[in-house]
Amino acid sequence: MASCLLGICDGSGFLYEEETNTARDCPCRAQMIARNKARSLSAVIPERYRDVAFDRFPVTEIDPRIVSATRRFVDRLETNLDAGRGLWFMGPVGTGKTTLAMLVTKSALERGRSAARYSLPGLLSMIRKTFDTGSHNDLLDRLTAVDLLHIDDIGAEQTTPWVLEELYSIINARYEEQRSLVITTNILDRETLCQQITERTVSRLTEMCDELPLLGHDHRLDLRIA
Numbered sequence: 001m002a003s004c005l006l007g008i009c010d011g012s013g014f015l016y017e018e019e020t021n022t023a024r025d026c027p028c029r030a031q032m033i034a035r036n037k038a039r040s041l042s043a044v045i046p047e048r049y050r051d052v053a054f055d056r057f058p059v060t061e062i063d064p065r066i067v068s069a070t071r072r073f074v075d076r077l078e079t080n081l082d083a084g085r086g087l088w089f090m091g092p093v094g095t096g097k098t099t100l101a102m103l104v105t106k107s108a109l110e111r112g113r114s115a116a117r118y119s120l121p122g123l124l125s126m127i128r129k130t131f132d133t134g135s136h137n138d139l140l141d142r143l144t145a146v147d148l149l150h151i152d153d154i155g156a157e158q159t160t161p162w163v164l165e166e167l168y169s170i171i172n173a174r175y176e177e178q179r180s181l182v183i184t185t186n187i188l189d190r191e192t193l194c195q196q197i198t199e200r201t202v203s204r205l206t207e208m209c210d211e212l213p214l215l216g217h218d219h220r221l222d223l224r225i226a
């Protein structure tokens, strides 16, 4: 156990009163919680997206209707997470999908909820590794247990029967447990997406997530011109 940041308690964050057999918070506890929050933020949110906020570039440049819908979701985040409701950002390359999804994930962590974030290709390579160590079920349990699971770039992966089955089991596990998902896809057309990741997976995503289409051009190119 870490030692007390203020040198008051035994490091547990609680002070015990033996006479009354009660525990109360040590003043270090609030600091400890803030630290853990900062730590989980930096573990989950990559550097590029760490400072995302509704009032900052590039969110201020993104389609206001989509930003408002995202803000409404975040305003009622607790309720949405508890009900297993999620968001689905879809659109061409470089239109701000990951940026908005990160904003949601960051808000969840800031409110002390658990969240995990993966790109689908990264998640799949992690799953492949668990087969060597026999920890596949542990990983699936963890992916099902977090309050919010954010999966980026669904549909970008070369699909094989194995990939489709793994993706389906993750989505279906969260579907069954009514747990929230935030996803991004480059494919706008449902038909094409069904061909890419199967209809039964798309069907579940459609039920779990509100669809937020982002249109326009690749804004990474603006940065090059500027």
Ligand SMILES: Nc1ncnc2c1ncn2[C@@H]1O[C@H](COP(=O)(O)OP(=O)(O)OP(=O)(O)O)[C@@H](O)[C@H]1O
Pocket (backbone or CB within 6 Å): 057, 058, 061, 062, 063, 091, 092, 093, 094, 095, 096, 097, 098, 099, 100, 184, 186, 218, 219, 220, 222, 223
């Ligand atoms: N509407 C916008 N106006 C200006 N810049 C933007 C806008 N949307 C995104 N950007 C910038 O474009 C870059 C790409 O943003 P982001 O990573 O969110 O895109 P994406 O939609 O997830 O792209 P991809 O499909 O390639 O994953 C970032 O540098 C971001 O700051």
Ligand SMILES: [Mg+2]
Pocket (backbone or CB within 6 Å): 097, 098, 099, 152, 153, 184
């Ligand atoms: Mg992206």
Ligand SMILES: [Zn+2]
Pocket (backbone or CB within 6 Å): 004, 005, 006, 007, 008, 009, 010, 011, 012, 013, 014, 026, 027, 028, 029
């Ligand atoms: Zn203490």
